[in-house]
Amino acid sequence: MKLHMIGCSHHNANVEVRERLAFTPEQARKAMLMLREHFPDTESVILSTCNRTELYTASVDPTRFPSHHEMVDFLAQFHQLESEAIFDNVLERTGEDVVRHLFTVAASLDSMVVGEAQILSQVKQAYEMATDADCAGTLTHSIFQAAIHVAKRVHNETNIHQKRVSIPSVAVGEFASSIFDRFDDKKVLIIGAGEMGEETLNYLRDMGVRDFSVVNRNLERGQKLAEAFNAEAFPWTELVRQLVRADVVISTTGATEPIMTYDQFLEVETKRFQKAMFILDLAIPRDFDPKIGTCVGVYLFSIDDLQKACEKNRKARELEWPKAEKIVEVETSKFMADLHHRATGPTIKRLKQAADEIKQDELRRLMNKMTDLDPKVQNEIERSFDRLVNKLLHPPLESLRDDMESGAPGGLLDALKRLFRLYD
Amino acid sequence: MLSGITLLIFAASYAITLGLEIARIFVRARSRAVLSLGFAVLGLAAHTFYLVGEQQGVIQSGPISSWHQWCLMAAWVLVSLYVIAAFSQPGTSLGLFLLPLVLLLVGVAYLMDRVAPFSTTTSAETWGVIHGTALLAGTVIVMLGFVTGIMYLIQSYRLKHKMLSTEGFKLPSLEWLEMTNRRALVISTCLLAGGLFAGILLKLNHNSFPWTDPVIWSSAILFSWLVAAMIFELVYRPARRGQKVAYLTMANFMFLALVLGLILFGPSQHARNSETTTEKDDTSEVSQGVDSPRSLFQ
Numbered sequence: 001m002k003l004h005m006i007g008c009s010h011h012n013a014n015v016e017v018r019e020r021l022a023f024t025p026e027q028a029r030k031a032m033l034m035l036r037e038h039f040p041d042t043e044s045v046i047l048s049t050c051n052r053t054e055l056y057t058a059s060v061d062p063t064r065f066p067s068h069h070e071m072v073d074f075l076a077q078f079h080q081l082e083s084e085a086i087f088d089n090v091l092e093r094t095g096e097d098v099v100r101h102l103f104t105v106a107a108s109l110d111s112m113v114v115g116e117a118q119i120l121s122q123v124k125q126a127y128e129m130a131t132d133a134d135c136a137g138t139l140t141h142s143i144f145q146a147a148i149h150v151a152k153r154v155h156n157e158t159n160i161h162q163k164r165v166s167i168p169s170v171a172v173g174e175f176a177s178s179i180f181d182r183f184d185d186k187k188v189l190i191i192g193a194g195e196m197g198e199e200t201l202n203y204l205r206d207m208g209v210r211d212f213s214v215v216n217r218n219l220e221r222g223q224k225l226a227e228a229f230n231a232e233a234f235p236w237t238e239l240v241r242q243l244v245r246a247d248v249v250i251s252t253t254g255a256t257e258p259i260m261t262y263d264q265f266l267e268v269e270t271k272r273f274q275k276a277m278f279i280l281d282l283a284i285p286r287d288f289d290p291k292i293g294t295c296v297g298v299y300l301f302s303i304d305d306l307q308k309a310c311e312k313n314r315k316a317r318e319l320e321w322p323k324a325e326k327i328v329e330v331e332t333s334k335f336m337a338d339l340h341h342r343a344t345g346p347t348i349k350r351l352k353q354a355a356d357e358i359k360q361d362e363l364r365r366l367m368n369k370m371t372d373l374d375p376k377v378q379n380e381i382e383r384s385f386d387r388l389v390n391k392l393l394h395p396p397l398e399s400l401r402d403d404m405e406s407g408a409p410g411g412l413l414d415a416l417k418r419l420f421r422l423y424d
Numbered sequence: 425m426l427s428g429i430t431l432l433i434f435a436a437s438y439a440i441t442l443g444l445e446i447a448r449i450f451v452r453a454r455s456r457a458v459l460s461l462g463f464a465v466l467g468l469a470a471h472t473f474y475l476v477g478e479q480q481g482v483i484q485s486g487p488i489s490s491w492h493q494w495c496l497m498a499a500w501v502l503v504s505l506y507v508i509a510a511f512s513q514p515g516t517s518l519g520l521f522l523l524p525l526v527l528l529l530v531g532v533a534y535l536m537d538r539v540a541p542f543s544t545t546t547s548a549e550t551w552g553v554i555h556g557t558a559l560l561a562g563t564v565i566v567m568l569g570f571v572t573g574i575m576y577l578i579q580s581y582r583l584k585h586k587m588l589s590t591e592g593f594k595l596p597s598l599e600w601l602e603m604t605n606r607r608a609l610v611i612s613t614c615l616l617a618g619g620l621f622a623g624i625l626l627k628l629n630h631n632s633f634p635w636t637d638p639v640i641w642s643s644a645i646l647f648s649w650l651v652a653a654m655i656f657e658l659v660y661r662p663a664r665r666g667q668k669v670a671y672l673t674m675a676n677f678m679f680l681a682l683v684l685g686l687i688l689f690g691p692s693q694h695a696r697n698s699e700t701t702t703e704k705d706d707t708s709e710v711s712q713g714v715d716s717p718r719s720l721f722q
Binding site: 181301 | 452579582583584586588589591595596597598599600602603665667668
């Protein structure tokens with residue numbers, strides 16, 4: 001039985017390398033099918049996200065398993081690259097380390113943003129694709145199903161996923177959600193066309209916002225952004241009118257002076273009748289005078305406020321890390337013990353069967369010679385034979401179990417098979 | 425079986441639930457949530473049996489026959505709301521705000537334990553039933569508005585100071601709290617006004633309108649306040665917004681608490697009946713002019 005993984009992630013490869021080794025879903029499917037063609041007894045699953053590309057392989061029969069070099073060659077050839085060019089960037093895991101690694105990845109402990117929820121669905125998609133392509137087998141089924149279970153345990157038993165750590169997610173998930181109950185009836189105003197604003201808009205769109213409007217000094221640029229979000233673009237002169245109707249404001253201009261002073265905002269405030277307003281000032285220097293935050297119903301957050309909140313959450317996640325790691329460790333040990341048990345099961349069964357057959361033969365021979373034997377004595381002889389077989393088998397089976405649990409399986413199992421000629 | 429259920433049983437259940445709700449701030453465990461809800465449900469069941477038992481044993485007339493029962497009914501409704509909220513929104517710390525009011529009502533019910541039931545002649549009348557029920561429902565909604573008002577102010581303070589919510593202390597969104605507050609303000613005003621008018625009609629039917637009774641004039645002030653608050657809310661648009669609605673609902677609660685205080689403890693016909701008034705209004709076996717409430721265990 002062999003488990004193997006090669007791949008690269010943000011930990012060991014830069015973005016250029018990751019881009020070259022990444023698989024689209026179609027490519028991943030094609031690669032798995034090709035791998036099956038080259039190595040028919042090998043199961044495979046390809047996990048490819050923007051931060052990692054990992055090729056998991058497994059086989060019940062270790063003699064028919066591709067070597068590390070063969071796997072790297074396959075990966076390089078598929079992407080039409082030289083093996084040497086990627087060899088140093090390819091990470092390798094074998095045996096128990098593969099299990100631990102996949103559990104860590106699925107639980108989002110190995111992600112760039114620890115605790116992000118997307119990775120679990122990506123692991124599920126990769127596994128489903130392998131299953132659909134008929135490239136997954138007994139071992140990959142077990143390990144991926146266990147990984148999904150571990151990820152759920154970490155999610156349920158720790159707070160690691162609940163603490164948001166990116167600025168847009170904190171802004172929308174923590175603060176905007178504390179102000180508004182629903183977002184499908186909210187009006188969002190974007191001032192400027194900064195990258196961070198765009199990311200925040202994506203979060204808001206996921207929350208159900210439909211009404212977006214953009215105000216930009218350069219109307220043409222504003223219209224470009226508006227197109228992406230099915231929004232309406234307005235000239236700069238419309239700023240006050242749009243502020244009056246907005247519920248959420250995201251400001252990311254490159255202005256060197258505030259675009260809205262407190263005195264200017266008073267006009268907006270009068271027309272809004274203290275309706276709740278969430279202002280995300282993501283610009284540096286700030287677009288909104290901080291004093292605006294004192295107005296009733298106005299909740300003004302600058303990038304510094306959000307960064308502080310992110311930092312706090314990051315620290316809270318770190319506190320949860322040991323708890324999550326412990327779950328991964330416990331589950332890895334449990335999985336490996338179960339896997340070894342399953343691996344030794346057939347051999348032990350065959351050994352017991354062989355011993356039983358010998359016992360039955362010898363008993364039959366003995367009983368044929370002693371025809372007038374008292375049934376009580378006959379029964380006693382049978383029980384003695386049973387005890388003898390059990391006592392003889394107990395030490396080797398115990399040693400086998402210890403060997404499996406010690407994490408260095410294979411040697412003793414093979415020895416046992418060879419000693420007792422337990423072949424299929 | 426019902427005779428074995430005492431005020432202490434469900435008061436203790438609610439106190440434990442409150443303790444577990446406070447523990448939520450420091451401890452994150454599923455067992456805590458299960459225990460908290462379990463004690464609340466157990467307390468509510470005991471509370472229900474207690475009320476049913478009282479109706480069976482000391483039944484006077486109408487659904488709410490004494491101040492003791494009136495307070496317990498109000499507490500029962502609030503706990504039911506808490507249990508519903510705990511099932512539908514288990515992450516919210518509503519219990520932290522609602523349960524102290526429940527315990528307060530149970531405490532007042534304990535103090536009102538030996539106060540004579542309402543007059544059988546009036547409480548059975550349609551106006552009497554409307555009077556009692558509308559005031560009970562109005563009181564509960566005012567209390568709910570008070571609780572959501574406080575929650576609104578805390579949530580608003582947290583957001584103004586850019587504080588992240590913690591796992592153990594989560595509040596609903598400002599929008600939800602504002603909406604609940606507004607509804608509480610309107611509904612409670614209608615119910616309390618309806619209850620007060622039903623009370624006036626009840627007294628007029630009996631040709632005995634005690635104008636000098638502090639409860640009557642304090643109720644008139646309460647009614648005037650409610651109408652003024654409603655008009656203020658309708659005319660002045662910012663008054664429909666969160667913080668101001670929260671202040672209005674809290675002011676409603678203060679006025680109501682004042683009126684209830686006068687009713688329950690003041691020199692009024694509504695108040696704890698002295699021996700003379702008891703004899704005059706009521707011939708029931710309960711009206712014995714007892715000096716102190718009975719033990720919690722009785």
